[in-house]
Amino acid sequence: MKAFQPKVLALGLAAAFCAGAAFAQVNVTVDASKPGAVIDKDVYGQFAEHLGTGIYGGLWVGPDSKIPNTKGWRNDVVGALKDMHVPLVRWPGGCFADEYHWREGIGPRNKRPVKVNTNWGGVPENNAVGTHEFFDLVEMLGADAYVNGNLGTGTPQEAAEWIEYMTSEGKSTLAELRAKNGHPAPFKVAYFAIGNESWGCGGNMRPEYYADLYRQWNTFLKAPQHLRPKMIASGGTGDDTAWTDILSRDLKGRTDGISFHYYTLPTGKWEVKGAATGFPESEWFSTMSQTLRMEDFVRKNVAILDKNDPEKKIGFDVDEWGTWYDVEKGTNPGFLFQRNTIRDAVVAALNFNIFHAHADRVRMTNIAQMVNVLQAMIITDNEKMLLTPTYHAFKMYVPFQGATSLPVSLSNNTTYGSNGQGVPGISASAAKAKDGKTYVALVNTNPHEATDVVLNVAGQNVGAVRGQLLTADAMDAHNTFEHKDAVKPVPFSATASGGKLTIKVPAKSVLVVAVEG
Known part of the structure; x- marks a missing residue:
């Protein structure tokens, strides 16, 4: 995740009006005789980054914690997420992914190196949650895994060996190391991304340069055919459609999806984003206006994909989205903690409806984030836990997972x-x-x-x-x-x-x- 500056949306109307005015009936017509694309379950994906208490404390407490847990993962949080039918979890980032080296997160936890999380708060990262712990979590949830690879500070060899470690079925040294570390069978990796926000925190690259790197890396990321993950390219953000255009032409036949990131800011300004609570009605309205820009962003990028990829082989994957407010006063600004209100539930549902309307291309999205960070599903405080309005919106929309969209x-x-x-x-x-x-x-x-x-x-x-x-x-x-x-x-x-x-x-x-x- 990284900040970018969106343009403020202006919706001109023929005449001004009052929000409290009386309105006539709205007619909503559904054509059940013309089924459209299937809404992929992964449109309701989640995101868990090594950021603040999004993992440590919020999800992971360790097997020795007094908080009831299974293999170190909180039973209360995991149970609530299972009730929400989480289909997919993206990990380990975000900006954190491009500084994450997977070998530091395997083996005995007491021997793993402690690093500094330079992106989020400068706090120690003890690598207690690594590959095996992550797959424990998704297996408990009954979810699929979306692993984000380190393009920024990593190498093709490192990524290739991680893929082999996770998916190899043979007797290779890496497969035997995985077995020694507790998992003889291969892990199932649904998606693997080559980098994150390569236009920003992932390397400040141009799309042409990134496309060349992607082609190189993708050449060496090999797995058994039936275990090969879908490959995701790091795409653009906001009004910038160049990433989708260049990548869909240069990487055609080499990628399954191009990512896209957009965050809803009430003010449209990163310096002062707006408050999560106690906000004026003007910021309720601006939040609705800003989040509905997603429709225009999706439509423009899908039009480019339809031109460059008429066979619809490449998905448009919004793997970071949600509200982003000024952090709660008194909390670490690098932890991105914010309250979650009925406004957030409305924002979530508006975006669901947009994604459904483009189900033929939008096949996977990941809201940011699952626990304690930004537009979270769940908030914890030591042993306490609560469900947010956004959690309830996601759960209400469960019937749409795998459903056939209707006009x-x-x-x-x-x-x-x-x-x-x-x-x-x-x-x-x-x-x-x-x-x-x-x-x-x-x-x-x-x-x-x-x-x-x-x-x-x-x-x-x-x-x-x-x-x-x-x-x-x-x-x-x-x-x-x-x-x-x-x-x-x-x-x-x-x-x-x-x-x-x-x-x-x-x-x-x-x-x-x-x-x-």
Whole structure:
């Protein structure tokens, strides 16, 4: 992860309006007769970097800890993540990846070298969590592994030997070393990235130079065919589409995906990003506006991929995204700890809906990050743990993992904003899930006004909907260790009347429902 400066989005409207104005009904139509691309489960991937207490303390406490654990991983956190159906975890970074040397993280933990984490807080890194510990975690979660290789300070030989260590089935010295360290069978590596943010903390490279390095490295990263990970190239960020253009041309046939990073900052400025709580409504609006830029970024990069790769062999993988606020006062600024509110849940759901709309290209994403860092799913404090509103949003959207996307059209949509600027009031997505049901997700960006949505599903009778609703009274409502359930989903249902089903979507809410006949 590294900061970049996005441009502020301006959405011009024909006329100014008030956020509290009354609106007409919004029509949402789902065409169940025209199934689209499958929404890959990995769109709901997570990210665990050696950063602050994102791993140490938040996830890993060590096997000798008084906090209940399995192989050093906290039972409470792992259990909650399993309930959320985490499909994929990216590790060890982030910027940390390009200074990580895998051999320092294997063997007896008391003999591993202690390094300085120069990217995040300058704190000691004792390498207690290495390759074997990471795979223990993903195996406990039932998730797949996304390993980020060290291009910045590493070598092709080092990366090639790491791949061999993880995947070799034979009697090589590295395979036998893996067995000696406790894992005779090969690890399953779903994705392997060559570098991270090579435009910034990963080396400050030009895309042309990175493409040459990628071609060289990829030549030597070998694994048994049935265990070979999908190879991910380090792509661009924000408005910069040059990385996608150059890499999709130069690396065609050599990469399975090109990464992309974008963080939502309320102010759009890295110097003063905006507060996680206690913020004014202007920053609620600017957060919605900034996060919806993701649609434009995805659309522009996908258009380039469609031109350079019409066979759709290369995915557009948003492997870092989420909100980024000013750190909580009194905490280490290098630990990136921030509170998580209903605003974050709305942001997450808006991005889910964008990713679904581009499911043919967006095949994997990783929110930053899983525990205690940035837009976290879980927050811990020693033995205490709580679930955030973002956690609940992810869990509500579980039916969309592996579901078949369905076209959605909105008419007479509302607009939230003022002074000639605005964002769509309602965002929607729909899919046919693996359980055979049609699911519809609705998000209301307006923090004050509920909106009536008339739902139509072409090709299917809509008698009722049932699901879960996530909302709160205050714009910065969040869970605390004293009030862990201040923001949590509640059951929701609505029944058709007179052949029409109208759903009242509360202000600042996320709603996911299954359609019943």
